[in-house]
Structures are given as C-alpha cells and as structure tokens.
Amino acid sequence: MIHSIFIINRSGGLIYHKNYSSKIAQLSSNEALTLAGTFHGIHVLASRISPATRGGDTVKDSGIQTIDTKNFRIHCYQTPTGIKFIAATDLLETKLTDILAKVYVLYSDYALKNP
Template identity: 50%
Template structure:
C-alpha cells in the first residue's frame, strides 16, 4: 500500500516540489504538474470558502477507487499533498513525518528562499529514506 506522489504547493498556488515514488504512474509534463497544483490550490480555496464551518481549512481528503489525495495546510499557507493507495493506513502520521523532514531540511536551510522551488539534497535524501520505509 504505497505512497504514490508528494506535491508541495506554496501559498500562492505554485508548485515548489513534486516527486513520484511509484513506478507505473503516468508521467506528466512540467506544465501539467503546474496546472495540477494550481487547480488543487483553487479547489482548496473554494472549499474553504463554501464550508458552513467558519475557519474551515478547505479540502483535506479526495477519495477515488484508485487513490486518495490527502492535504494538510501549514500555518504559513504551504500545502502538502500526498497521493496514496486508498488502503494506506496512518496517513496523518506520515504527513507529520513529511512535514518534520521539510521543517528540518528546507525551512532551517539558510540558503532556502521561502515560497521558491525546493532544491535541497538533504531534504531529498531524508524524504526518500522515509518513503522507502513506508513503501517497503
């Protein structure tokens, strides 16, 4: 029951990180990934505005027969979007671990500019290690 993909979207809806972890997933062009991120960001904003609950954070899970998309939004507006198998267990714990790796290796990196694409080798290495444990 694998994690298929991870997307990190900045508060303006721009894709700042994308990685596929499962072989066999259709590869999209760079432009298609950007459109996907922008579309999800728009849906997230719309659902937060349409919710009858004041202060709603927007869409959290989108479920299909083939996959689930899980989203968390940080206090800074950054969104983490995980595409998993529908039967994947403990996704909330996985999201927290992914966020911890992000906080440790991206946000604490003095050379990283917030809201810009993530290019951090230690982030990639530690994230890959975490995902290999999950997908094993």
C-alpha cells in the same frame, strides 16, 4: 503505498513534486504545475464554502483533507503558513495527516537551514 508527493506554496505555486511509483503516469513539469494550481484553487473554494470550526481563539477553515476516487486517494495537509503537502496513495492508505505533518517538520527544518 504513496505514489507521489506535491508541495504547494500559499499562492498555489508548485515547490516540489516527486513520483514514487511506476504504476502512475509520469507528469510533465507543465502538467504538474497545472495540477498544483488547480488543486490550490479547489482547496480555496472548499475552505470558503465549508463550515468554519473554532480552534482556540482563531477560526480555522477546513478546506480539502481527502479526495477519494475509484483507483486512488489524495491526502492534503495544510500548514499554519499555508503550504500544502499533498500525497496521492492507493486506497489502502486511510489517513496520512500524521505522516504529512512529519514531512512538514523535515521540510521546515531543511528550509530554515538552507541559506
């Protein structure tokens, strides 16, 4: 079950946040902004210290893909443009990369059509 979704731009600003579960505490807008900025900073540090993998002609940094805690799991999908789609789920969800990639397709379609 997906508890919440965050969309963070390439500089760490929060674009979108939505809670889908009453099981988690509701974040204030200030807490959501702080969480987005903190995750972005940790993601940047992780991508700098992680080994780079070669994909085609470019070098891609891995960054954070999943964070496991005792009670929930955080999944991150980073787009080629640097936007991060983050989902907080229960521990039963193992890999949301494909779902977050589909959310990115829907988001980009909407963003391109929005004047």
